[in-house]
Amino acid sequence: MRFRELVEAKPRLKYLFTGGKGGVGKTISAAGIAYYYANNGYKTLLASLNPVHSLTSLFKQDLRGGAIKKIEGVDNLYAVEVEIDDVVARYKENISRRIREFMKWADIPIDPKPFIEIATTNPAFQESAMFDKMMDIVIEEGQNFDKIVFDTAAVANAVRLIGLSKIYGLWLQRMIKSREEALSLRVKLSFRKEKVMEEIKKDPLMADLISLNEKFTSVRKVLLNSDETAFFFVTLPLSLPIAVVKRFIKMVTAYDIPVGGVIVNMVLKKSVAEATNNEYIKNQYQQQLHYMEIIQRDLGDQVVSYIPLYDREVVGIDMVGRVASDMLDYVPEFLPELLT
């Protein structure tokens, strides 16, 4: 199915993600998708969860600072570059507060500092913080926008977290249940039941568990719904990026996360290869034909778009618009030959 058919067949698509190996064109594809929707009258948010501020250079507009800004020159298009350091700091503060409150509430007379250190300095912490932020964008901005396109650096991680959220949800439910049991036992054993009941209502751990569980449940429901959500994987006609995309698709499918399709970027045009005397480009073109065959063989029916290799970087609104239109309609001239 081509991108145009896909978006027409799925008018309710709302959360779109791009993933793939480094430098293959995830950001320009996300921008192309966002531009397409904005141009068709949908209020669209392009959200970057990357540590590098790629949208600022792509649109030549200062989008730093973590606030949603209107893209000048395109109606309905908004963008946000999430500031990782701020997100991580806030997340750390939150978790520290929870641990402190809990220890105080549970009357555990231990210095909470080491626990806080352990909880917030492991390598997955930053990714968890970004995932939490992504969930907040889905829940909060989902009400303000018709379409949200995520440019995520760590798709593999996001996918894992979405997958894990099922197990996490089960674990949370268990925690809630055993917390309830522990608390009701405390009520039973107590002589001053009213006072204990009051205390239980204030149990910070319980309140946190319940709200986290609600958040996970609602985001999971959205992200696993193939009418609303689609993950797109970007590749080049080269062996390594193709392998990465294949691995991603396997992983995503295993977690029941809906695959939108594969985008093949930087396709060298036949007309360009034929017009040049440059041996390098001619060789590149031959090599590309080889990998295109492999893409056809292994991913053929999943390819939704081909994006040609342009004679310049993708920078500025005009180029983003060109990407959007090529994503819809461009078919490499050599493709029909390749398919026969």
Ligand SMILES: Nc1ncnc2c1ncn2[C@@H]1O[C@H](COP(=O)(O)OP(=O)(O)OP(=O)(O)O)[C@@H](O)[C@H]1O
């Ligand atoms: N089809 C194309 N033609 C010409 N230049 C391109 C094309 N696609 C991408 N580029 C350029 O290649 C670079 C990488 O593209 P992009 O930033 O979209 O990749 P990415 O996958 O988001 O990279 P990263 O992993 O660093 O986030 C950019 O400078 C972009 O302008």
Ligand SMILES: [Mg+2]
């Ligand atoms: Mg990028």
